[in-house]
Amino acid sequence: MFFPPPPPSQDLPLLVDATRVALPGVVTTCGGVDKQWIVEVNGGGLALDDFNGDGHLDLLVVDGSTVERVRDGKPGLPPRLFLGDGVGRFAPAPQEWALPAGRWGMGVAAGDLNGDGWLDLVLTEWGPDRVLLGTGEGFNEVASLPGDGWSSSAVLFDANGDDVLDLFVTGYLEFDPARVPSKDAGDARWKGHPVVSGPEGFTPIADRFYIGRGDGSFTNVPLPTHSAGFGLGVTILDVEGDGDLDVFVANDSTPNHLWLGDGEGRFVEGGFAAGLAHDANGREQACMGIASGDLDGDGRPDLFVTNFSGESNALYRASKLSGRFRESALRFGVEGPSLRALGWGTGAGDLDLDGQLDLFVLNGHVYPEADRPGTDTSYAQVDQLYLRRGRGFRVEALDAGHARCSRAGVLGDLDHDGDLDLVALSVEGPVRVFHGTAADGGGGRGVVIDLVGSGAGRGHGARVEVHANGMTWVRAATTAGGFQSSGPVQVHFGVGDAARLERVIVRWPSGREQVLADVPVTPRLRVEEPR
Numbered sequence: 001m002f003f004p005p006p007p008p009s010q011d012l013p014l015l016v017d018a019t020r021v022a023l024p025g026v027v028t029t030c031g032g033v034d035k036q037w038i039v040e041v042n043g044g045g046l047a048l049d050d051f052n053g054d055g056h057l058d059l060l061v062v063d064g065s066t067v068e069r070v071r072d073g074k075p076g077l078p079p080r081l082f083l084g085d086g087v088g089r090f091a092p093a094p095q096e097w098a099l100p101a102g103r104w105g106m107g108v109a110a111g112d113l114n115g116d117g118w119l120d121l122v123l124t125e126w127g128p129d130r131v132l133l134g135t136g137e138g139f140n141e142v143a144s145l146p147g148d149g150w151s152s153s154a155v156l157f158d159a160n161g162d163d164v165l166d167l168f169v170t171g172y173l174e175f176d177p178a179r180v181p182s183k184d185a186g187d188a189r190w191k192g193h194p195v196v197s198g199p200e201g202f203t204p205i206a207d208r209f210y211i212g213r214g215d216g217s218f219t220n221v222p223l224p225t226h227s228a229g230f231g232l233g234v235t236i237l238d239v240e241g242d243g244d245l246d247v248f249v250a251n252d253s254t255p256n257h258l259w260l261g262d263g264e265g266r267f268v269e270g271g272f273a274a275g276l277a278h279d280a281n282g283r284e285q286a287c288m289g290i291a292s293g294d295l296d297g298d299g300r301p302d303l304f305v306t307n308f309s310g311e312s313n314a315l316y317r318a319s320k321l322s323g324r325f326r327e328s329a330l331r332f333g334v335e336g337p338s339l340r341a342l343g344w345g346t347g348a349g350d351l352d353l354d355g356q357l358d359l360f361v362l363n364g365h366v367y368p369e370a371d372r373p374g375t376d377t378s379y380a381q382v383d384q385l386y387l388r389r390g391r392g393f394r395v396e397a398l399d400a401g402h403a404r405c406s407r408a409g410v411l412g413d414l415d416h417d418g419d420l421d422l423v424a425l426s427v428e429g430p431v432r433v434f435h436g437t438a439a440d441g442g443g444g445r446g447v448v449i450d451l452v453g454s455g456a457g458r459g460h461g462a463r464v465e466v467h468a469n470g471m472t473w474v475r476a477a478t479t480a481g482g483f484q485s486s487g488p489v490q491v492h493f494g495v496g497d498a499a500r501l502e503r504v505i506v507r508w509p510s511g512r513e514q515v516l517a518d519v520p521v522t523p524r525l526r527v528e529e530p531r
């Protein structure tokens with residue numbers, strides 16, 4: 001193993017910064033450091049997946065641009081691919097993997113759009129969103145999606161049961177620096193300080209849904225008329241337990257949306273009725289990132305949403321009886337520790353391998369002015385871990401209290417040891433790699449299940465149930481979540497000291513159910529859908 005296991009007596013944190021050896025010197029650009037316009041605030045995106053087919057997770061980093069480059073008619077900075085070696089390190093991909101630049105990169109979704117077995121990309125931009133098809137040796141740009149606005153996050157999934165990936169893209173807001181005053185020229189104020197303007201006062205862009213044609217192209221299918229929100233985060237989940245995938249969108253300063261799918265590619269909006277549109281007091285929040293998973297152990301997917309400073313992060317707990325969600329941040333102990341932070345990327349995973357889902361939250365303010373006196377917060381902030389303990393979560397610093405301006409983040413097992421590692425992007429600073437230590441310290445065993453669907457859908461949205469040692473755990477293969485990021489079609493289970501899995505039950509998006517019995521616990525398990 002590249003990262004040596006700690007001595008048994010050493011009390012290591014669950015995530016240890018390994019950037020110096022795993023991914024040295026990688027930084028991204030998102031405008032200038034003084035932040036004159038809102039487009040300079042949000043940062044880029046990340047994708048973890050096996051792009052070259054060697055069985056190891058690779059990393060795609062979406063980069064941005066500057067307003068000066070845009071004014072001069074120059075393209076932004078291109079996305080970059082780094083190939084993983086299976087022991088936790090990344091190296092720049094060879095030149096044939098070089099990707100073209102758009103105007104200003106934001107987020108990414110990865111999946112096999114044309115059924116050739118190689119992963120393709122949808123890149124969201126301030127500018128036309130782009131589709132790039134993978135060949136196993138590089139990417140070819142094949143199309144730009146309609147529109148020239150600002151998109152943030154995207155998710156690929158099979159919405160209509162034809163075994164072809166469809167696409168949902170969150171729209172943010174209409175922006176043109178020629179028509180919007182800069183911070184120095186405008187009159188926007190926050191706690192008495194001049195700041196960038198937005199999103200209030202801007203025009204939101206409606207979310208967009210596309211049906212995949214199976215060749216890498218898409219057909220736009222308008223969503224039902226509904227008030228647009230400032231969309232930032234997106235994920236899929238099965239809210240109703242009917243096997244049809246639904247889409248939850250975290251909106252900035254506007255009510256959140258829940259698009260309920262019927263399994264045939266049609267959606268209706270039901271966020272308010274489900275209790276997901278507002279916080280516990282009925283107020284809209286400035287929402288950024290999303291984590292989805294069974295956070296309370298009842299078998300139903302819950303939702304965790306990161307929010308602006310002065311607003312607590314939200315935990316929407318699914319109710320078995322009503323089908324609605326109840327905002328439970330205070331009850332689960334996450335309200336107070338999040339009030340002064342401004343959260344972005346987040347994700348749910350069993351970081352300590354005790355069988356319960358934990359959370360990571362990446363924090364960082366949007367206003368450099370947050371460092372001035374009287375703001376009750378700061379620009380660079382400490383990232384957090386929310387560790388499931390008893391009836392709630394214990395919140396602690398992720399990285400020994402080091403403050404960053406963090407944004408996107410994604411979990412995955414980079415070194416095949418059965419615990420989860422983390423990649424985190426900063427809007428000013430390095431792209432960081434954190435190595436999970438739970439498996440090294442002997443605290444439990446973990447299993448990563450690779451899901452290989454029988455067609456182009458490749459298992460996006462599959463539901464996996466694991467039985468071991470008298471316990472039952474449920475996970476869904478949700479590749480999107482967090483903020484502007486994409487993960488692999490995998491599910492991860494911490495199973496404590498279990499040596500064997502009594503049963504593994506996979507419900508594929510096709511409706512097929514597959515059962516595996518008496519499975520040895522190994523760090524990696526590959527499950528293929530029967531053809």
